Amino acid sequence: MAVAIVKADLSDPVHAGALVDVLDAYARDIMGGGQPLSDFTRANLAAELCKRAGVHVLLAFDGQQAVGLANCFEGFSSFACKPLLNIHDLAVVPAARGQGIGRMLVERVVQQARELGCCKVTLEVLEGNAVARSLYRATGFAGYQLDAETGRALFMQKLLD
Secondary structure (H helix, E strand, O other): OOEEEEEOOOOOHHHHHHHHHHHHHHHHOHHHOOOOOOHHHHHHHHHHHHOOOOEEEEEEEEOOEEEEEEEEEEEEEOOOOEEEEEEEEEEEOHHHOOOOHHHHHHHHHHHHHHHOOOOOEEEOOOOOOHHHHHHHHHOOOOOOOOOOOOOOOOOOOOOOO
C-alpha cells in the first residue's frame, strides 16, 4: 500500500469527488449517523467549502482511489492568542480501515497546524467510537479540562432551523 496524503484542491473535480465520496461512506456508517449525504450536500459541499477561509481538507489516496479524509477548520484560542485547527471530520473508507491511514491523516493534520502556527489541534469524538478514541489517544489527544474541580469540557450543539 502506497497511501499519499494530499491537501485537497476542491476546484479539482477529482478532489471534490473524493471529498464527497469518502464523506458519504462515513455518513452511511453508524458512527457517521447511518444515513447517506443529502443530494444538496453532495452537489454543493466542495463549492461551499471553497467560499470559506480557514478550511483545510486533506485526502488520502491509495493510488487513484480515495480512501480517507480530514476536514479541518481554523479557529482561534483567545487564551493563547493563537490560531487552532479543529478536525471536524476524520474518515477512512471501510475497506481501508486498520491500515494506519487514520494515523497518517492525524499526523498530517498536526503538521498542517504547526505550519499555520496553531497552538493546538482540537476534535470531537463519539463516546462509543472506541476505535477512533484509541487512535486519538495514541496520537497524543486527551480530554480537556482547566482544573479537576471544574471538570472536563463537553461538546454540545443546538440545531437551527
